[in-house]
Structures are given as C-alpha cells and as structure tokens.
Amino acid sequence: MEKRVIRRGQEELKKYVLDARLCTGCGACIDLCPYHRSHRGKTAVLFPCVVDEGRCFAYCPKVDVDLDMVSRHLFGRPYDGNPLGSYQSISATRAGGRLKNVASQAGGVVSALMYFALEKRYVSGAVLTDRRGLLPLPRFVTVPQDVLACAASKYTAAPTLSALNQAVEKGHRNIGLVGTPCQVLAAALMSSNPLKADDCVNPFGLVIGLFCTWAIDFRLFEPFLAGRIEIDRIRKIDIPPPPSEIMEVFGDSGTKLEIPLNEIRELVPNGCSYCIDMTSEFSDLSVGVMEGHPDMNTLIIRTDRGRRIVEEAAQEGYLTLSALPEENREHLIWAAGNKKKRGLSKARGEGMINTQGNETKSYLRISAEILEGLTA
Amino acid sequence: MTAYRLPKDPYNIIITGVGGQGNVMASRVFSNMLVQKGFFVTIGETFGASQRGGSVMSHIRVSSKSTWSPQVPKGKADVVVTLEPIEAIRVLAGYGNPAVKVLTNTRAIYPAGVIAGRLSYPSLDEIKETLKKLSARAWFIDATDEAVKLGNAILGNIIMIGALSAVGDLPVGRGDFEAALSRTLPAEKMADNLTAFDLGVELMKQ
C-alpha cells in the first residue's frame, strides 16, 4: 500500500487557517522565515513556500492541534476536557509591595510575576505586548522595568509570538511569555518539538497565560473608535465583569467612553469563535480578573515551575495570595465550560475536528469520547 | 561583388545566446568581415530581449548575389554558433537540418525557471549528445571560461567568432577581423580582442 504523505506546510496552513478565517494573528508563524509577515494585526503570506513540513503549520494553534499530545507533553497525562484544564491550585491574588501601584489591568499579578522572574533571572527576557494607539506591539524585554511599561490589556488580538520567534532566532533561551490562550497553546506546541528536530530546544522559562473570552480585530476596532475618542490618547480599556455588558475606554484627560459589548462582539475575529480555551490551559500559570474584585486577579497554578515562582514571589512580597471563594471558582468553571462547548460545537458542525487519527482534517484532534462529553 | 563561390548561396549563420552575452556585437563584427570581402550580408536580430536575460538570436545571411530576408527560413541554417548551450537546441528545432554545423560555448546561463526550481537544466553530457545527434558536426568550446582567464567574460563572444572563422566555409580570417574591429573599437581594446580571436581559432584545432 502506498503511504500517503501528509504535507504540513504553508500551503496547508493557508488553506485550513488563513483562507478558512481561523487565524487570530497570534504571531506563531511570523518571523520564522521571510514568507509570513504580520501587519496591523493581520497575518499575511507574502510568497508560496514549498517546504513539506514547516514550523508555521506545526506551531499554529488553529490547525491540526493534537490536544492529547500537548497535554501529555506538558502535564504527563491525556487531555480530559476539564473546563479549566490541568492545574494544581487556584487562588485570589494581587500585586504587592512596590509593584502595587503599577498601571496594570487588574491586580497587576502578571506584571509582578514577570518582573520578579526577570529580576531573579528565572527568565532571561520576556515576550510581552505593548501598544501604539490601538495597535498592539510585540516586545522582547530584558530589564524588569520594561515589564511594567507593557502592563495592561490590549484587547486587540496581537502577534506577540513574532517577538518570541525573533528572540529565539537570536539565540535567547529561558524566555518568559505572557499570552492569550491561543498564543499559549502555540507556545506549548513549540516546546513539544513537533517536527522532531534534533536541535530543538524548549525556549521557555515561564509561560503566563491570560484568561480570554475573545479579542478584537485591530483593523475593525480602529475605524470603530475613530471619531469617538482620540485614539492616540487612550489611557486604558476595560471590560468590567458581568452583568455590566459594556466596554470602557478611558482617555488621558479623564474622559470615559462606554460601548455596549454587543457592538464590540461584531469586531471579534472569526477565529476566536472556534477557541475552546478560556483560561490558557497549557501555561505554567494562568491569570484573569477576579470577578467582583476588579483590582484583584484569579491565579491558576498548573506546573511545578509556576508554583515555585509564585511561592517565592509571595514570600518576597511581590504578591499577596488568598483563597478564591468557591462561588467564584464555580462561575469560572461554568464560563470556561461554556466557551469549550461553543467552540467545539461550531468546529464540529463545520467538519473541522479529527477524531480518527492520522489524517490532517484541520483545527483539532480530540478523542471521540471527550468530544461527545464536552458538546453534550 | 565577389567571385567567391560559397558552399551554399545564401549561406546562413545563426548566432544565438542570452541577452548580455555580446551576441549583437559578435554578429556585427563577423558580418563586417564578410562585407569587406564583398559579400551581400543581411543580419536579422531579436533586440527586445537583448538586455534582459531572454534568448537572443542573430540571423546572418551571406550571399554573393543579393540581399536576403532578415529571417532564415525554417531548416535552413548552415552553421549555428551558440554562446549558451541550450540555446543551440532551441535554434536547431527551428532552423537545424542534418547537415548543420554547431559551435557551442559550454558555459550555462540558467533560465529563471531553472533557478527558481520550476524547470530543470540538462547536464553538459546530455546537451552534447543532443547537439551531436542534431548536427553533422558539433564543436564544444569553453569560451566563457577561457575568457574569464583572459580577464573579461564578455570576450567569450570573440573567442566564438574566432572559432567560427576556423570552420572554413567562409573566406575570412584574422586580418578581416582586425580590419572590421578597428572601425568601431578604440585601439587600446584591440589587443585583448585579437588574443581572444586567436584563442578561438586555436581551440578549434583540438
């Protein structure tokens, strides 16, 4: 019997992700080679590439993602469909000490942890997301102070991982990353050596994932806000927890714009609607806004590496830890489960889920049983 | 004009190559050598591609009687001189015949499609085999390589002109070359060109 060679290259990436409008512009396929570029939030293919098996395809979180393989690689066990993924513990937390008053999004824990990790050289540099106006800008920083400059959420989907690829290319290792769930999944794929390369090294020292329901397409957001507020003078954007159903945009002179979320949802990239991960399940640590406490964070500890850093940081006063009320935990599970169900049902309805084994169908590989359980 | 009896009248020469190899200059110089001897000469050239890496071809019609068309009729080439090996194959498919003679510079210039990997370029052995099969006689001359040794790759065209004059069908030689060249070339460039011409004649003896 003839063995069918499955190409996993740019052509397939283009067909299954870009042309199928699944791309979220995460940046995992950017700056690996001259073929892909990100510009104003969009991933573009400049020229056709003929490499049969490429990193672009292998790293992309939207094509042929083998959830079992990733889970085994990171946590040593198969993917079981738990709404919050594999984790060790959950707590309520906020930044402490001298990092308390940073202009962060919520409790400032993400910035505090990365600051600490960099200061203690647990990581040699950090891949973060800065912005100019509304345009998200991937950055690789090597001094702790620069972590603070990148604090606060940019709700526009960002090609953050392009900065990671650049840093790796330059030889950096032991890198810290802060990313959304799709970016964190791509990072997990990268570290799993998907192409079985002899010279592959895991470049990550710490991966902090953000909670995320969806992001916004920069190219839609900018014209949407233009005329309503001076884009260059936006200080912060926030989405207060339910039931408020609004987005708040703060100008630097104290102005505040309130936009109903159903208008914002029109600006969400199509790719987000397939996402089944709300809490960045494949990270070391995941952080979100603590419901009911906009100045605090929910923190999920998933790996030993993550736990050690959190404990040390807490000891040294970089953050304070407390128990997360059961009610919050339950709501989080409910919300994360909902997202999973929505994304999976949609992907299954469009024939993008591969439960059979080795054929590239597209998007996800997952066992039939778990799929049934999650979409029931 | 001249009493010389050509082996065939008109006698048809095609000089071919790739833009930038000095194809036009070669055909001009050789034609002027013939005009000095009293022949009617017509040259037909494809110009547009001449500087842009395309195939170029000069048709030289030599006659002791009259002016002929600037295009050789199909199958009527008597000798083909090629500055780039595969161009000879192309020319023979249009103008070759079992009696044609072929002089080939062996240095390949790869077409864009070959460089890009869409097309493949034959080996020199394959080219030789093809050209031998499609001609009565084929000579292979490392003109560009020799010219590089002389210090200027472009002199490959003059080496080939020297070689062409040594085929012996036409009554032209070094003296005619010198006379033809001196009309257009400054004196300081003569020496190199003469060396190249002589080298072409020499290489035909091997």
Add this chain to the structure above:
Amino acid sequence: MSYLTDEKEGASCLVMGNEAIVRGALEAGVNVASGYPGTPSSEIIENLSKVAKEPNLYVEWSVNEKVALEVAAAASFSRLRALCVMKQNGVNVASDFLLHLAGSGTRGGFVMVTCDDPGALSSVNEGESRFFARLLEIPLLEPGNFQEAKDMTKWAFDLSEELRQIVVVRSVTRMSHASGNITYGRLPAEKRRAEFRFDGFALDPDEGIIISAPVAWKHQQQQEKIRKAREIFEGCPFNTYEGPERPDLLLITSSACYLYSREAVNVLGAEDRVGLLKMGTTWPLPPKLLAKHLSRTDKVMIVEEVLPFLEENVKILAAEQAAEIGVKTFYGKNDGTIPMTGEMNPDLVIAALSSVLGIDYVPVPEEYGREAQASVIARAPNREQVFCPGCPHRASFFSIHNALEMDNRQGFVCGDIGCYTMAIGSTGFNTLKTLHSMGSGAGIASGFGKLGQFGMDQPILAVCGDSTFYHAVIPALVNAVHNRSNITLVVLDNSGTAMTGFQPHPGLDHNVLGEAVPPIDIARICEGIGARVEIRDPFDLEGTRETLNELIEDTSGVKVLIMRKACALSPQRKNKKDYTVHVDETICIGEECGCGRFCTRIFGCPGLIWNAEKQKAEIDEVICVGCGVCADICPQGAIKREEVA
C-alpha cells in the same frame, strides 16, 4: 566621427535599417530632427544626435511624440527640412496634431518616420500606423530593403516639398533592426536659413498663416495633394516588379514582407510562376500601375503584416477597374491564406504560396524535425525575460508586492510602459494588474480611486518610469489631485529611458546633444501639483516597504513615492561592482524550513544560482553585478557582501 557621415558617395556599408534612414535624411540635408524613444525606432534620433555637430543639425528627444511632431513642424514652417521619428504608438499620441498638420500643410520637406512592431516583439500592441495615412489623407512610403530605406527617406523630403505636405515613411522592426549593405549617396552642401513668413496673403501656402481653416477649402487642397501624389506614384521607381510577363499568381507586397516573399519564391523555385509586385508607395496606390499588373493574371495574393491595409486598397482599385482588368481571385487575410496577427516570415509565405500553387514542401526530413522538437521539450527549458542582475525594479517590486500582501486588502497596481512592464510576470512578483499605454497606469488609477462610493475598498497604486512620467503621467496626476482620487503613484526613477537605451529625459542635467540643461525635478512637480511625496532608495527594502504601507494607509489623497536608483545597465552603474558577494555555505540552510530557497526561488536575481548537489545557493560570478541587495533578503544572513573599495 561616424561611418554614417565620413564614408563618401559610392561607399558600400553594412548598416541597420534605422541607420539607412539616418543616412537618407542626411543626404536629404535634414536640419531638425525630433522624436521620443521607442523600440524599434530609437536608433534614428540617437545616431543623428551623434553626427549633429558637423552638418549643423538640431536634434532633440522631445517629451512625447505630439510635442516632437510640433517641434519638427516649426522647422518645416520655417522652410527647413524636418524629420520626426516615433514608434507606432507614438503616432496615436501625435495624431491630434497630425490631423491638423495635414490640413494646414507644410513648407520645408517634412518626413515622419514611424516604426511599427508587428508581432509586438518589444511592444504591448501591434498597432498600425499605415491606417493613419489613409485616415488623415497623407502619403505613405514603405521601404522594401535597406537601400530603399535610405533612398526613400531622401526622396520623401523632396516629395514633401513638392506636395507641401508631410510624408510618412513607415518601417517595421525587422527592417529597422535588421542590417544589410547599402551604397551611399552624396551629402549635400546646401545650407538653409530658417525664416517663418506670415504676412503674405492669408491663404498663400508659402507666405500666409499656417492653419487648417477655412476647413472646407483647406480640406480640398489637402485632397488635391493626395491626387497629385497618386500621379507621381504611377512612375515611382520604388514600385518594382520581378517575374514572368504573365504570372500564374501575382504576389503584391511591401516592406519586410517583400524580402520574405522573395525568399519564399526562391525556396519553392517558383520564379517562373509568381510575379512579385513590390509597392513602395502604399498610400495612395497608383491605380494605373496596379491595373497593368492585375490585368496579366487571374490570381492575386497580397502579403503584408497584421491588418489587410494593402489588400483592401488593392481590392478597391480592382473593383473600380474590373471592367478593364477582369475578375480576380484574391488570396490574403480575408480568406485566411495569410494570418491577420503577428509578424510574417519566409515560412508563412512559403506555406501560403505552396498551398495556392499546389507545391509540396517539407523544410527538413520528418525524423529530424521530430527529434529536434522532442529535444527542445526535454532539454531546452524555456527562458523567460527577467529583470537584469542588480536591477532596481526587482527590489522595487519586491517591496511593492510585500507592502500590498501585508496590507492584505486586495490592493493592486496599474502598470505602465517601460522595462517594469515585466512586473506583470514572476520577475516582478506578478505585481501589475493592468497595462496599457504610456501614462495610462496613473490615469486608470485616478479612476479606480473614485470608486469608493460604489463600495470599492481596495488600495490603488500605479507605477511609471521617470521618462514615462514626463511623457504622459503629469496630466493624469493633475487629474487625480484635482478630483481628490485616493491613490499612490510609484515613480521608478532609474535615471534615464532604460528600456530603449538611456536616452536623456527632462529629469537629467544634459540633453541628447550633451549640452547642460536644467534638470526638472519629479518630486517638485508632484509637490507643486499637491501630492504628498516621499523618496526612497529601492535597495533599502524594508524602509521602502514601510513607507509604502504608510502611504497606502494614508487616505488623504494622492501620494507619490519616488524610488530612486540608477538602472544596472546605466552608464554610471555598468561594469561597476559596489560589493563582492558570496554565499557562506555553512550558514545557508537552502531548502529547509526557515528559508525554502528564498533567494533563488523567490527573489530570482539571475546572479544567484542553486547548487543542487550541495543543496546550497551560490553566486554566479560572471552574472552577479555586485549590487548587494540580496544580502538583505536572506533570512539567515548567509549572503555576505563586502564593499569594493
């Protein structure tokens, strides 16, 4: 010194068709020559400019063909002999003035040489200038060999003076660019003085004012001139006949087709069956001469290129004179014997003749033909035209392509005429999406840029070369600014008219005679019109790309990016390496992920080749011109460049 002037009367020289025309004009004592470069016509003005000093010639490259014709007309109006040269499309550009000129008439001998390009060997059309002669009612001459190219040009000046009308001499690529030996005539000693007379009786052709009105009266005068030309053509020695007294077939032809036809008759050995009537005066045709030849045969074949100009005109004469000459059977374009597109060659005439005459003709033994064809398919990979090694256009289009892909809104580029036309194909990354006449890229873009109200949201770009900019882009740019069209124009400024051989244009500091002139700055023109202007060196790939994206995103109106870098073949860059370049084999990753042979497979400078054995890229020393730009596109930094001191 040039062999076009220093050889004496009676000398036999090998010259190009265009040089023969030059010699003819010199023998006619031409005083003023103008033109706009365009293959295959450019060598005429070029060669005239080289010899201009001695016979006191004035030669110029004009900004476009219409202005060229006007400049030459002034000389004719001043009783000088004037020559205006252009390729076929130029006649279209000049035709408005030409129409009025034909109405007003001329004074000093005025010859317009047009070079058509049947088969579009170096054009994007195979337009016909012959029809202009009929349309505008002016005489048309077509040389049938190199000697005639000279003699006819000379005679055309006399004819023009006799008729007080402009005379068109039409050549084709295979005549202009082919060479043959001709015998020189005498160069005149006469010196003319320029004087424009206007104060005689208004309608006096020599002393009055020069206009095409009163139209009815002037038009009658014009038609009288054409009748006179017809009379003169009856006895014109440029119409020749060779063949039997009563041929089986009369073959009527002109121009290069005469040489093909003669060759075909010879190859088929049909000299005693075919009569060859070669017409040098193709408009108006002399009716009596044609009647004489038509009456001696029943079958007539007309051999010409592209449209049936000669054929139709012969048929009209044959119909008018049918009572005397009898009914004929015609072979030509109309019945499909001769193709109606593309250029002719001996073989097409051989095929036509052998079918009409019932002759079996096999050019080569069948087996040989098969073998040769098979070899081409197997062993002669096709050779596309590409931008030269070191060409700035490759870099420019690389950046334009990348900017548009990154912009990701289906933006596109309207193309124009020049070397950069090749950017339709892979050598320019398939960047151009429309291509028409000189300056039309900017004009079309100006229109596209107004389609927003119908929902078009694609970015609109146009490109043009520097020479094209002056020729026809300026009005389009004015139009775009005036009408608030949102477009980006990229001016590929490579310091000369590269396509046709570096003729100077108004942007340079010297003219064709080598005199210093004030350069007219494209950037300042554009700013003056009201466009936003940026200037980049296209070899700064990333900077250029960034600027382009910024301009494309700027919706304020007309933006101009001038990409400034001299052509690789230009006098200032030719034979001069800026860098020595090599590929570091230890760094090159070739086909692996991360490169995928980016340099050879995508960028495609012919100076880079792929060594399949080593699986590495290499520099071809003979072809690389050392521009160094490829060092910036290698993702691994494997291409190393060192500045040449």
